[in-house]
């Protein structure tokens with residue numbers, strides 16, 4: 573199982589999977605290499621359900637081992653929102669910037685950092701043609717900052733302060749993020765499952 577498709581069009585995710593899987597000898601491809609890939613609607617109510625939808629559709633289309641990632645941010649004060657709606661929180665045509673601004677606005681009355689607790693969640697689904705799909709979940713705990721800081725990463729990284737740290741995820745180098753992220757947590761579990 574050397575060639576793996578990551579069923580995503582998110583370049584930020586692709587870069588992280590490449591960095592994590594290439595050293596293990598996997599050749600990583602993504603939907604950026606497959607422009608005719610079907611567009612899978614994320615109709616599930618959990619990260620796992622959406623990851624399964626994406627992984628199964630793409631492994632079936634190409635007959636290849638496929639990993640899909642469905643991830644997002646859960647903010648405790650917002651009862652777990654944006655959750656599975658993280659990518660479309662400010663609207664389907666909106667940007668990472670608009671999504672971050674919406675979360676910051678909703679937390680604007682909360683000044684105590686402790687009350688701005690949140691976590692990133694990453695569900696991965698592995699679909700191998702002819703086999704039952706497998707899922708794992710990773711998490712990374714932290715707090716929502718009052719203003720965005722840092723240039724690295726993607727998505728909500730500039731407003732996510734890591735637990736036991738004074739840095740946002742966007743202030744970490746690629747290597748540092750890959751040691752602590754929800755995605756690497758989930759991927760470690762998946763690799764254990766298949767090796």
Ligand SMILES: O=c1[nH]c(=O)c2ncn([C@@H]3O[C@H](COP(=O)(O)OP(=O)(O)OP(=O)(O)O)[C@@H](O)[C@H]3O)c2[nH]1
Nearest residue numbers: 580581582641642643644645658659726727728729
């Ligand atoms: O700051 C962040 N650091 C991360 O490490 C991270 N991982 C996910 N996210 C956000 O959560 C949503 C995922 O939605 P999602 O799983 O549907 O992905 P997506 O729509 O971008 O691509 P695809 O994989 O579906 O093609 C998007 O808003 C992402 O920005 C992150 N934000």
Ligand SMILES: [Mg+2]
Nearest residue numbers: 582614642659
């Ligand atoms: Mg998506």
